Amino acid sequence: MRFLSYIQDLTMKKVLFVCLGNICRSPGAEAVFNAMIRKNGLGDELQCDSAGMAAYHVGERADYRMRQFGLKRGYNLTSISRSFDPGHDFDRFDYVIGMDRQNVRDLRSVARNENDRKKIYMMTEFCISKRHESVPDPYYGGDAGFELVLDILEDACVGLIARIK
Numbered sequence: 001m002r003f004l005s006y007i008q009d010l011t012m013k014k015v016l017f018v019c020l021g022n023i024c025r026s027p028g029a030e031a032v033f034n035a036m037i038r039k040n041g042l043g044d045e046l047q048c049d050s051a052g053m054a055a056y057h058v059g060e061r062a063d064y065r066m067r068q069f070g071l072k073r074g075y076n077l078t079s080i081s082r083s084f085d086p087g088h089d090f091d092r093f094d095y096v097i098g099m100d101r102q103n104v105r106d107l108r109s110v111a112r113n114e115n116d117r118k119k120i121y122m123m124t125e126f127c128i129s130k131r132h133e134s135v136p137d138p139y140y141g142g143d144a145g146f147e148l149v150l151d152i153l154e155d156a157c158v159g160l161i162a163r164i165k
């Protein structure tokens with residue numbers, strides 16, 4: 001039994017979504033990706049989590065606006081903000097995906113070696129039907145920013161699943 005779970009763990013692909021505060025974009029990505037994992041019956045193959053490069057909101061639930069806009073599309077955002085931990089997260093995850101260029105720069109600056117660096121991606125690399133330079137930070141903006149984040153995340157998560165499979 002323990003051997004079986006060891007084998008399952010080896011074949012499981014693990015994705016970490018990373019933004020600045022871990023209260024808007026990366027928790028949104030986590031909820032969208034989890035919904036797609038469930039919908040496609042991929043629970044034995046894919047797993048995800050999210051984290052932030054800054055610790056301002058550690059221990060908090062996702063921003064209420066992100067939760068509300070997510071819920072309107074059927075996504076339940078349950079994550080609690082935590083900081084990215086380079087000492088463990090690069091070992092625990094296969095894909096470490098930043099939401100914007102600064103997230104990717106910050107991830108690269110804490111990568112310990114080339115193996116870590118190879119795991120770093122930009123979320124919009126996986127978009128299939130829209131071209132976006134980044135997932136823009138919605139925190140200081142209005143409602144449209146949150147809808148745009150979800151539009152990009154939905155598109156990128158479809159592409160990400162296709163890429164991993």
Ligand code: 4NP
Nearest residue numbers: 019020021022023024025139
């Ligand atoms: P996130 O958005 O990186 O998508 O979670 C932000 C949340 C909080 C702040 C900035 C961005 N902040 O400055 O507190």
